[in-house]
Amino acid sequence: MELLISLGLIVMELLVVTSGNLPPPQLSLMTSGTIYMGDKLELQCTAPTNYPEGTFYLFLNNTGQCLEKKEAPETKNAVKFTITSSYTMKTMQYVCNYKSYVGNELQLSEASNILYVTFKVPVWVFILVGLVGLLILVAAVLVTLCLVRRNKKKKREQRDKESIWIAQDMTKDWPDGSHNMVYDSNSHSRTEISNTYPSNMDPPTDDRSVSPFSTFRAP
Structure with a gap:
């Protein structure tokens, strides 16, 4: 067996x-x-x-x-x-x-x-992912704000430059005040004003003579 x-x-x-x-x-x-x-x-x-x-x-x-x-x-x-x-x-x-x-x-x-x-x-993975996402969002917002401020600053500087150019052009086209004379109302003499008469012409003269003044009468 x-x-x-x-x-x-x-x-x-x-x-x-x-x-x-x-x-x-x-x-x-x-x-x-x-x-x-x-x-x-x-x-x-x-x-x-x-x-x-x-x-x-x-x-x-x-x-x-x-x-x-x-x-x-x-x-x-x-x-x-x-x-x-x-x-x-x-x-x-x-x-x-x-x-x-x-x-x-x-x-x-x-x-x-x-x-x-x-x-x-695990829960900590969700927390970590949320924090990373929040940090990325904050960084994106800060970068956007910086770009906007930089763009505004450039535009302001451009406007200031254009304003300066316009002022300079207006100064060049403005007439020179040295060719004008001012008449003083308090003075006893007239001040000549330039360019009142052409340069090739003499100023007008007064041919009228003034007779002497006397207190005696003629006979």
């Missing part, structure tokens, strides 16, 4: 070896509660009990990237992986498998179930 049991076990092992794949493990999430971006994440990969002391691997299912490799303790058929959760706002997919000796040959198992983990955004 014992011989038959031994033969049966040998046949089973031969079938496993020829198949080339060991039974798949079970992947489970050990971290409880809400998982935020950047938190530590603990996963457990468990092989069937008759495949202890295996070498376990944790993968990202969508990329095939191996995140961690771990040896199972003596007589144990499970390991725990501790990783840092993703900083992306999406659901990650994890799988694991293991290698174990069947007789003298090392065999690879099939992939485990796909474990979906969704990461939440």
Whole structure:
């Protein structure tokens, strides 16, 4: 009877070896509660009990990237992986498998179930994004005000320059006051006014003579 049991076990092992794949493990999430971006994440990969002391691997299912490799303790058929959760706002997919000796040959198992983990955004991220947005808004307002003030200053300087040019032109066109003479009403003599008579003409003369005044009467 014992011989038959031994033969049966040998046949089973031969079938496993020829198949080339060991039974798949079970992947489970050990971290409880809400998982935020950047938190530590603990996963457990468990092989069937008759495949202890295996070498376990944790993968990202969508990329095939191996995140961690771990040896199972003596007589144990499970390991725990501790990783840092993703900083992306999406659901990650994890799988694991293991290698174990069947007789003298090392065999690879099939992939485990796909474990979906969704990461939440922590509150401080929203606060940080809000502060950054506020700072950008304040900076934009300050820059706008500076540009407006600079534009106004340039326009004011331009108007001042134009005013100076107009004043200079008016001064050039204004008649020279040195050609005019002023008559003083309080003085006993008249002041000649230039340009009153043409330069090629003599001023008019009074030919009338004044008779001498006398108090004596003629006979």
